[in-house]
Amino acid sequence: MTKNVDGNGRIPKNGADFTEQFPALDLAEVALEGANVGIWIMDSVSGKFFPSQRTKALFGFLPDSDMSFGDAMLKVVEKHRKTATEAIENAFRKQRALYVEFPVAALPDHPQRWLSVTGGFSSPVDRNSYFSGIIMDITEQKQTDLRRSKFIGMVSHELKTPLTALKGYVQLLNNWAKKQKDNFTIGALSKVEKQVKKMLNMINSLLNLSGAEAGKIHLKKETFRLDELIAEVVEETLFITSTHPIAIIPCGSVTIYADKEKLEQVLVNLLSNAAKYSEKASGIEMICAVQDSQVEISIRDQGLGIAAEDIQKLFLPHYRVQSKETEKIAGFGIGLYLCAEIIKRHNGKIWVESEPGKGSTFKFTLPLG
Template sequence: MQTQFLTLSNNNINEFPEDGSSTESRQLHPPLDLAQIAIDSANVGIWVINAVTGEFMPSSRTKELFGFAPDEEMTFDAAMQQVVEKYRQNTIAAIENAYKKQTNLYVEYQVIGLHDHQSRWLSITGGFTNPDLTSSYFSGIVMDITQHKQNELKRSKFIGMVSHELKTPLTALKAYVQMLSNWAKKQKDGFATGALSKVDKQVRKMLNMINSLLNLSSAEVGQIHINKQLFSVDELIAEVVEETLFVTSSHHITITPCENIQVNADREKIEQVLVNLLSNAAKYSEKGTSIGISCKLQGEMVEISVLDQGLGIAQEAIDKVFLPHYRVESKETEKVTGFGIGLYLCSEIISRHDGKIWVESEPGEGSTFKFTLPVN
């Protein structure tokens, strides 16, 4: 996005008495700049981009949040250079996507101030005014959300600690259930075998939820660890489908055979991505419908797709489904349980593998979630 610097001046919104007082009496009551009062009270920065000329216009507070002096020039590119590197690409992509598609913008990121070198968490909210006119502006506000983010990180650490403590007894319980199940099979006790099979399913579900919470806490504090190894994609897909059918037997899952493709990635983390996508496909589609999974080589990347015949996703929600705690709200989805963190975790894992993840969907037409990974 090529932009130029231009000092932003606030619009004066004057308030005068409505009692017919004279000019002299009005001078005793200076006009109020209500816009400036509101901005100062909220302690937010404002920014404007002229959609025609590309001029970037930050307020003094906006410059301050990025560590610039109030009277110092700050271009859009200079501001983005202060964004911490691991958030920079996604931040720029979100802004450019909202700018090009003329949609609403919201993105959170961490910056290091240019001169004060302070670490801050900021949020940008924005959108277009008069999108059909030649004099349209892309504008919004910048807020310091450092305290809010620190509280979130504390919460994530707490969730991670509690989840880790819960996982230990559940792992032991799972082992005992499997031992009892093997014993029941030898005794040919059909009732015990069936009951223990159901217990095992529930324990697996609980372990999956706890693993998701652990991964969420790791992602929010920036500590998702990737342990790469060489493995076959088609073998992993077959294993995940078999496991999914054991826990969720209400859908038909078909695998489109793919060539023997090997990747150097974290096998356990990619397994979590596949489990999440297949679980979502089952939750958001009618029982008895088909779910398809396939993979293919695309140059230096392998592309894996999970297709369902479910509810589909509206266009305005597609860009939000990978945000943390976001869930598509509708009458059809209100009974579907979940934390709204599965797709966010998938996005974080794939991003750390230098891949991409996205969804293609239409309401009522099902969804296809796709992600790519570099081949070995």
């Protein structure tokens, strides 16, 4: 195991000159600089941080100036700073692969710049290994994503109005058919209602994506019973997706203050994913547990499982696991991103525990009270 300078797993705040410490990388640095990519290296034992000139420039520092890890993190926009710092420090401490995106504060030549940081250890078992990686400017990509999200949000909003009306008419016809005891019409309208609900769920997800990427997810909080919402969502999921048995391990009566509609979307998304990525008839388990001042919800499936390198990026927008098993499964790659954003807005946490071939357990926590 490697040790850090301060002894508690946190990265020291000191920095050093990159080219003096790593002269052999001069040629590689020139090539990467030409591609607008910065390099950074961190000593696995001392924790010293070595940024290249391009890395310094991306954070708004002059080439000859000193830039420590702490200096760089202070440039990250405040609401993203804690998440970015924890992601990097956890990857360093646990010797895991790293991928994180964050915006940096206003710079003279750019109002806001988005950066992506990728890294890993050269050899996890070698004390002389380095924690290193690259940093890229993804501002243009983020702006394109934002424009696309605005367009999707506008179109989705226009689609939602007629679909909501259609849902109302279907329900009226269904009630009429039940009074007439017309079983054929009742069955046909039930199928129509099922498809309308699927489309409305998709549109709500797209609308939430537009809001999330614009930083405008608005919560309408109310006090309600979470255990009752879980039961409703499971019943609704079995109505739409009847191919998987769902078992609930309840936690008794749990009252929370939250946005009921958005938490419903989180539960629906996680349950539908569990069904989508599992063999037909395989079981799904939903567990609710109260722990001190929070409640933890777990959705466990017996599906494909997820590799460690994919878990790092699973909650990023538009990211989907690429494999032979998943290429035929439809999806936008936005569901888990929206789940993460909604849970974060509720001051909760969301994560996944998984191994390929052994299923997945998605978990999230919410504060009580």
